[in-house]
Amino acid sequence: MGRTNFENELKQLHTEIIEMGSFVETAIEDSIRAFRNNDFDLCKKIIENDKTVDEMERKIESKCLWMIAREQPIANDLRKITAALKLITDMERIGDHASDIAELTMRIEDKNAFADSEHILEMATTAIEMVRDAVTSYVNYDLELAKATEAKDDIVDNYFNLIKQEHIDMLSKEQDNIDSAVDFLFIAKYLERIADHAVNICEWVHFSKTGEYKNTLIF
Numbered sequence: 001m002g003r004t005n006f007e008n009e010l011k012q013l014h015t016e017i018i019e020m021g022s023f024v025e026t027a028i029e030d031s032i033r034a035f036r037n038n039d040f041d042l043c044k045k046i047i048e049n050d051k052t053v054d055e056m057e058r059k060i061e062s063k064c065l066w067m068i069a070r071e072q073p074i075a076n077d078l079r080k081i082t083a084a085l086k087l088i089t090d091m092e093r094i095g096d097h098a099s100d101i102a103e104l105t106m107r108i109e110d111k112n113a114f115a116d117s118e119h120i121l122e123m124a125t126t127a128i129e130m131v132r133d134a135v136t137s138y139v140n141y142d143l144e145l146a147k148a149t150e151a152k153d154d155i156v157d158n159y160f161n162l163i164k165q166e167h168i169d170m171l172s173k174e175q176d177n178i179d180s181a182v183d184f185l186f187i188a189k190y191l192e193r194i195a196d197h198a199v200n201i202c203e204w205v206h207f208s209k210t211g212e213y214k215n216t217l218i219f
Helices: 003-037 040-071 075-107 111-116 118-140 143-151 153-173 178-210
Strands: none
Touching: 003 040, 003 075, 003 118, 040 075, 075 178, 118 143, 118 153, 118 178, 143 153, 143 178, 153 178
């Protein structure tokens, strides 16, 4: 493979990762829309579309491994491909968690429980912003945006702790909504994990640009 062809392959790889990032952004946005509106049809679509995310990951992974085997890249090129291999795993996990939220939404039987979802929706707004900004930081190799995105993780963690305490307090007073409360807590936990994966993406952007990486992957 000549240098020009290799650079074209890198550009195509970049494009495919952007497409995957856009797809998982939509998945998490749709999962929260489905949760807010109790839209089971949208939930089913999200769950089905998770297969597409998996296929995207496999395709990009194969391309990365092929490029490493054929070109044996070094320095900056190798960092870009290595970062791509890692961050698509985080994107795939975000897609998984969007599907998880959709499945839980379909399980919640107590429709009145949605009236207690204000903090979850606020938490979701921040988590979605983090995913969007993490992908944007990759698109533009924007380290300042990556750093700002990572800082928002504390906001999501604070929301999770608040939601957890609210449900502990609620369950200490009455047990009628215990199943819904547990499902709500799982949704909050998945949002926390989505934010963690957004942080990971930002760290891989930093690695791709500088060669430095702080190992804080959340699996």
